[in-house]
Amino acid sequence: MEAFHRPEQENSDAQPNSCHISRTLGGYRTHSGQDCSSRQRFGTPLFYHEQAVWGRPEEPLPRRRASHWKPSLLPVAFDRRIWVEDHYSKAMTDSPTARHRAAFPSEAASILRARSLQTDYSHLSQSLKPGQRVLDVGCGTGAVTAGIAKMVSPGEVIGIDTNVGLIAEALQSHRFPNLTFQCANIYELEHLKELHIGFDVVVAARVLQWLAHPADALEQMISVLKPGGTLFILDYNHIKARLSPTPPTTMLHFRERYLAWRKDAGMDNEIADHLVELMQKKGLADVNSTEHHELTRRGETDFDRRIGLWADVASTRGHQVVADAYLSEQERQTAVDDFRDWMHNDAAEQYFYLLSVMGTKGP
Ligand SMILES: C[S@@+](CC[C@H](N)C(=O)[O-])C[C@H]1O[C@@H](n2cnc3c(N)ncnc32)[C@H](O)[C@@H]1O
Numbered sequence: 060m061e062a063f064h065r066p067e068q069e070n071s072d073a074q075p076n077s078c079h080i081s082r083t084l085g086g087y088r089t090h091s092g093q094d095c096s097s098r099q100r101f102g103t104p105l106f107y108h109e110q111a112v113w114g115r116p117e118e119p120l121p122r123r124r125a126s127h128w129k130p131s132l133l134p135v136a137f138d139r140r141i142w143v144e145d146h147y148s149k150a151m152t153d154s155p156t157a158r159h160r161a162a163f164p165s166e167a168a169s170i171l172r173a174r175s176l177q178t179d180y181s182h183l184s185q186s187l188k189p190g191q192r193v194l195d196v197g198c199g200t201g202a203v204t205a206g207i208a209k210m211v212s213p214g215e216v217i218g219i220d221t222n223v224g225l226i227a228e229a230l231q232s233h234r235f236p237n238l239t240f241q242c243a244n245i246y247e248l249e250h251l252k253e254l255h256i257g258f259d260v261v262v263a264a265r266v267l268q269w270l271a272h273p274a275d276a277l278e279q280m281i282s283v284l285k286p287g288g289t290l291f292i293l294d295y296n297h298i299k300a301r302l303s304p305t306p307p308t309t310m311l312h313f314r315e316r317y318l319a320w321r322k323d324a325g326m327d328n329e330i331a332d333h334l335v336e337l338m339q340k341k342g343l344a345d346v347n348s349t350e351h352h353e354l355t356r357r358g359e360t361d362f363d364r365r366i367g368l369w370a371d372v373a374s375t376r377g378h379q380v381v382a383d384a385y386l387s388e389q390e391r392q393t394a395v396d397d398f399r400d401w402m403h404n405d406a407a408e409q410y411f412y413l414l415s416v417m418g419t420k421g422p
Contacts, residue, residue: 157324161269167375171199176206182415191259197266201229208238219243248279257285264293271325284420296331299412307397316385334416343418353411
């Protein structure tokens, strides 16, 4: 198999794209599926909730949170109320550049939608048990979260993400009595801690790769685990990804620029191989790592979906890379066209290096 090239050049900073929010029946949504963490751009941040609290509409809201209700925004349907919450005011550990680059492009939601617990996080599925309470951080469209909710039912599951559009889609698409979605930030899980419930399992799949301060995020996730609870992190080492035969040089160039764009924002392109150390440093016990690589070969049922990933990345995230002046629009478009041609005619194999690392919180 041929290796992708390593990125060499480091480059400049970026300005966030502007983003608009519009009011809809009972709540707000973004026009572009943007990140909900920027107070300046959105005014008041959002908090979506499927049911009153933990899927039990008959229970009163916790006192502190009740004080944040904004009655004018309450929707008609009481069991799907959406309210405005102000929990983005404190910890925003990442720089504006990192937050801007981590913002998930709405056009790429189909990548997340096509995932499932069994095919895309099998290691976790083998460890879940009915009755467990689970937090899925950076849940995206909720496709994997829905699988978790089915496995642990009647245990309660909550999925959080900073992207308003993805959370709105998750709420629409996955309606189970034990499943809740919220718009919230991995760096600020205080509101979950204040509920004093504690999670048996906290999960972050393919999320830490997008953070400039993953150790701080781990600390937050550990803080909401019960004593004896387990943290599961699934993530990539992008440098170890392989395609065979060698993809077009235009796509190799795109990939170099893309990885430099991430690295310059403080993101770790090799985070999978640093997770064990990070988790041990945060005091977790029995930290162990399981290979979770994704190998796709021509002829396999999933080949067409999986081999197209780099074209999808260049067609979606690629626009952010161009906007930040890491490559030209023509270079991006040529990479997409050449790669699509290559994947239809030549592509034989794609390998992504992922590790699933788990650790237990002490008493
Ligand atoms: C690559 S997607 C992974 C989605 C899902 N976990 C999966 O495996 O399919 C990364 C997700 O992390 C979310 N994300 C990025 N930064 C975040 C943050 N600071 N807090 C919470 N979610 C974040 C993004 O919006 C996006 O949905």
